Amino acid sequence: MEGLRKSNSKLLSVVLSILAFLWVFPFLFVLINFAKSGTVYNLGDFWDIPKEFSIGENIEYINDRISIYISFFNSLFYGVAGSVLSIIIAALAAYGVTKLNIKGKFYWFLLIYSGTVFPFQMYLVPIYRAYVKTGLYDTQFGMILFYAAISIPFCTFVLRNFFQATSNSLSEAAKIDGASDFQIFYKIYLPMSKAPIAALFLFQFSFIWNDLLFGLTFSKSVGVRPIMPNLSALAGTGGAIGNVPAMLLACLVASIPTVFIYSVLNKHLEKGFVMTSK
Structure with missing residues (x-):
């Protein structure tokens, strides 16, 4: 019985970890990409950490529209x-x-x-x-x-x-x-x-x-x-x-x-x- 409880607990932990990852995944995507320029985003990989920040350029782009x-x-x-x-x-x-x-x-x-x-x-x-x-x-x-x-x-x-x-x-x-x-x-x-x-x-x-x-x-x-x-x-x-x-x-x-x-x-x-x- 105790072994069954431990296995159920591990399974629950795995399921909750997967759900937590799926929940956090879009937020991580936003944090990594919001400071990139449009060109860097289109030509690079989604998960590349930006070397140069283009926040000012993006704000100007938003304000123009x-x-x-x-x-x-x-x-x-x-x-x-x-x-x-x-x-x-x-x-x-x-x-x-x-x-x-x-x-x-x-x-x-x-x-x-x-x-x-x-x-x-x-x-x-x-x-x-x-x-x-x-x-x-x-x-x-x-x-x-x-x-x-x-x-x-x-x-x-x-x-x-x-x-x-x-x-x-x-x-x-x-x-x-x-x-x-x-x-x-x-x-x-x-x-x-x-x-x-x-x-x-x-x-x-x-x-x-x-x-x-x-x-x-x-x-x-x-x-x-x-x-x-x-x-x-x-x-x-x-x-x-x-x-x-x-x-x-x-x-x-x-x-x-x-x-x-x-x-x-x-x-x-x-x-x-x-x-x-x-």
Whole structure:
């Protein structure tokens, strides 16, 4: 029996090592090739370590074709504003349907959560037409409004689970001391939900940052478009064929915010999972 366990453990280690290699392989490819020039990349081997770095040349190549800096800050703005706005509204809604005396709490929650029942692609045409009629199309406010609205149902679901697991004795004691419902929410429940809020911010920011479909549909100008649609435009202008290292560099730059936010919020992530799954 012990020999069988050891063999199973070795087999599992081999399988996990193979999977880890397959996961890391594309990243290694990017690190080795993003600093090469287009000519060196096309004439050399994929795994040749570059002797000369052409990062400046690649950045110039990118800037000649897309406004990566503007779109970078657009996505950063949308990710932060959309995530924060959706979490604030969802926290208020979750607190209302769990701790306040409201008739039909569960049905109000179902109404909010029904936004996740249908595929997001179903919203494209009606929202596009509404945006064109109301003047929200191709505006930063329209992009933030959409990203916040589409994130609210999931955030409400997570925070509702968290608030339901907390004891009502805290709010009852605060009410005896004369605290209002909003004060109880703001001073007691909101600080307690720091871990699930951190996890939600990471998820929603990553979703908004990596979005391609809605960014292409609801924006067209340089000053409004997020970064992912611009990266797809870089590939469409011959970037993926004419200068692969420049495309790799652009993708590497685009991955920086999500990696940074994950590294900052990582300590809250596992705790947030545990607390919201109870």
